[in-house]
Amino acid sequence: MTNVAIFGVGLIGGSIALCLKGKPGIRVIGFSNRESSVQKYIQRGVVDVGTTSIREAAEQADFIFLCVPVGNLQEYLEKISACKLKDGCIITDVGSTKSSVAGYARSVDLGGACFIGGHPMAGSERSGVEAASYHLLENAFYVLTPDETTPPEAVGRLTELLSYTRANIVKVDADDHDDIVGAISHLPHMIAVALVNQVRSYNERNGLYESLAAGGFRDITRIASGDPPLWRDILLDNRQVLLRLLRDWRSGMDEFAAMLETNDAEAIEEAFRQAGEFRSRMPERRKGMIHSVYDCYVDVPDHPGIIGRIASLLGNNRINLSNIQIIESREDVPGVLRLSFRNQEYLDQAIALLEESGYSVHQ
Numbered sequence: 001m002t003n004v005a006i007f008g009v010g011l012i013g014g015s016i017a018l019c020l021k022g023k024p025g026i027r028v029i030g031f032s033n034r035e036s037s038v039q040k041y042i043q044r045g046v047v048d049v050g051t052t053s054i055r056e057a058a059e060q061a062d063f064i065f066l067c068v069p070v071g072n073l074q075e076y077l078e079k080i081s082a083c084k085l086k087d088g089c090i091i092t093d094v095g096s097t098k099s100s101v102a103g104y105a106r107s108v109d110l111g112g113a114c115f116i117g118g119h120p121m122a123g124s125e126r127s128g129v130e131a132a133s134y135h136l137l138e139n140a141f142y143v144l145t146p147d148e149t150t151p152p153e154a155v156g157r158l159t160e161l162l163s164y165t166r167a168n169i170v171k172v173d174a175d176d177h178d179d180i181v182g183a184i185s186h187l188p189h190m191i192a193v194a195l196v197n198q199v200r201s202y203n204e205r206n207g208l209y210e211s212l213a214a215g216g217f218r219d220i221t222r223i224a225s226g227d228p229p230l231w232r233d234i235l236l237d238n239r240q241v242l243l244r245l246l247r248d249w250r251s252g253m254d255e256f257a258a259m260l261e262t263n264d265a266e267a268i269e270e271a272f273r274q275a276g277e278f279r280s281r282m283p284e285r286r287k288g289m290i291h292s293v294y295d296c297y298v299d300v301p302d303h304p305g306i307i308g309r310i311a312s313l314l315g316n317n318r319i320n321l322s323n324i325q326i327i328e329s330r331e332d333v334p335g336v337l338r339l340s341f342r343n344q345e346y347l348d349q350a351i352a353l354l355e356e357s358g359y360s361v362h363q
């Protein structure tokens with residue numbers, strides 16, 4: 001029997017637990033520091049057994065996943081290292097930063113156990129076990145950060161276990177990880193928050209900002225709704241990298257200001273051209289840190305029951321909708337429905353079916 005202990009069964013810990021539970025020879029143990037949370041994990045069927053005892057969870061584990069916030073990783077590594085761990089036990093984490101946790105792991109004596117940092121590079125702005133999903137990590141990159149002291153055999157065993165998540169495992173140096181993820185995830189989160197707060201302050205004087213900001217603005221700032229304590233920990237932990245990235249960001253904004261001040265039409269066009277060219281080279285719709293959306297928009301006449309008919313059409317053809325939203329519904333224009341799906345396959349099938357049935361669909 002392979003015992004997998006998960007510390008912090010939230011969005012990420014819960015999603016990993018859902019991938020492992022019920023697999024041959026695997027038993028998932030959920031740890032929480034709160035008894036009521038342990039009961040919840042068991043009731044929701046996310047773990048096989050649960051405990052509030054660090055020792056009980058850690059000492060029988062063959063694998064330990066630390067899925068607590070970044071700010072609690074040091075504390076848990078220290079507490080776990082004080083337990084009598086099994087020889088060959090592999091400890092890993094899922095934190096969004098990788099350098100600091102590697103340092104904490106080096107500073108404790110893990111006996112016959114070993115630590116391999118990890119970061120599943122997919123998620124959402126939601127948190128808690130309620131948001132966990134069997135599909136969350138599917139096709140996403142999952143970074144592991146072994147160093148020269150990590151036994152390759154341990155990396156192999158962890159990779160094998162993680163194959164149940166259906167993520168793509170990649171090995172990256174911990175410092176490189178923090179530079180790259182700082183730029184593609186942490187910096188965008190700060191920008192989204194600053195942008196929303198900028199508009200929020202204008203809105204205090206004129207509520208029209210809020211009314212008109214729906215649609216695109218809402219979409220591009222979705223990540224500003226991330227869990228505040230979680231993001232506090234991530235940004236503070238990666239602060240040296242982020243301070244450097246913010247300097248570069250400011251100089252990019254200064255360049256825009258200069259282009260506007262000097263009426264430099266050509267430079268503005270060139271900036272858009274370069275960005276568009278780089279963006280077009282990125283693989284489309286691959287699951288990334290800031291997750292892809294599989295949405296389409298359907299024009300719908302203002303007929304009663306139309307939403308039900310579309311939902312039934314998809315349901316009868318076994319195409320699972322993950323969300324449905326009325327974007328526009330006014331008397332003078334046809335309405336628009338936004339349909340969201342979990343993957344490209346469902347989206348493609350839905351578009352084909354809706355078009356066949358006479359609907360006008362766009363992406």
Ligand SMILES: NC(=O)C1=CN([C@@H]2O[C@H](COP(=O)(O)OP(=O)(O)OC[C@H]3O[C@@H](n4cnc5c(N)ncnc54)[C@H](O)[C@@H]3O)[C@@H](O)[C@H]2O)C=CC1
Nearest residue numbers: 008009010011012067068069070094095096123124127128
């Ligand atoms: N939110 C996301 O999309 C992603 C988050 N991560 C990383 O995953 C880790 C967990 O994040 P989420 O699952 O999103 O958060 P979450 O809030 O959904 O889950 C955190 C879990 O840790 C528990 N917890 C909090 N403080 C604790 C403590 N002191 N002792 C024991 N348990 C405690 C919570 O009860 C919860 O079950 C973080 O390190 C985060 O950086 C990694 C990839 C994506």
Ligand SMILES: O=C(O)C(=O)Cc1ccc(O)cc1
Nearest residue numbers: 096122123124125289290291
């Ligand atoms: O909501 C999104 O798309 C995210 O960006 C989620 C996310 C948050 C933290 C991570 O370390 C990785 C992914």
